[in-house]
Amino acid sequence: MAGDLTFYTHPQSRGRIVRWALEEAGASYETQVVEYGTTMKGEDYLGINPMGKVPAIVHGGHVVTECAAICAYLAEAFPAAGLAPDASERADYYRWLFFAAGPVEQAVTNHAAQFVPRPEQGRMFGYGNYELTVDVLERAVSAHPYIAGDRFTAADIYVGSAVGWGTMFGTLPKRDAFLDYFGRLSEREAYRRASAKDDALAAELQPAQAPA
Incomplete structure (x- = not known):
């Protein structure tokens, strides 16, 4: 395979x-x-x-x-x-991977669109409210060096991307815990290699600049 x-x-x-x-x-x-x-x-x-x-x-x-x-x-x-979790990492691995894919994604996109659920709608939207979701995410990335423990796993790729993009584009606050967490991840060789490939590809796709 x-x-x-x-x-x-x-x-x-x-x-x-x-x-x-x-x-x-x-x-x-x-x-x-x-x-x-x-x-x-x-x-x-x-x-x-x-x-x-x-x-x-x-x-x-x-x-x-x-x-x-x-x-x-x-x-x-x-x-x-x-990249897969071992037995001791599995619970946090799946918990926070899907927390980022569900509540965090919903909270961030709704907040960016300036949609604020009324308090009575909190259960309907799952994440409750933006502030609660951000606080829970902050506690999650602060608990260990990596999201499932002391070792990098595939869950860090997804959670880390959400944190990195969120703090870069202002959809998440630049809290120290977020910046420290993504700072560790962005030093990884594979992250730098992937970013370089996509940056180069983006440059190739840019329309040619007209002469001044």
Whole structure:
């Protein structure tokens, strides 16, 4: 199952999360860039992801979408990388991976859209309110050096991306715990390698500048 992996992405998308995961996993993969508004909504790509969104991977003929799912899948598909949790890490690994994919994602996007659920709607929206979600996330990243304990796992790729992007773009506050946590992750060789590849790809996709 280690071969035959195609990565569908765009460098200005959540595909950067999966690029990081692929680099951490040491996977050999082919990159297919899917453009917004054209090939991303085309018949061929919709056959892979009917949502018309990136990222997606096809590995050994099987499609995986959703960043958190792809991170967890790659951890299992490439066990030699050591990204999957051991028995003592498993509870926190799954807890915080899906907390970031669920409550954090909902809270951050609704907050950015200036949608504030009324107090009586808290149960309906799952995350309660933005402030509570941010406080819980802060406690989670402060409990250990990494989200599941003392060792980096695939859950850190997803949680770390949420924290890194959130503090960069202002959708999360720049609390010391967030900055310290992402600071550790951003020093990783695989993170730097993935970022460099996506930055280079983004530069290639920029339209040529007209002469002055």
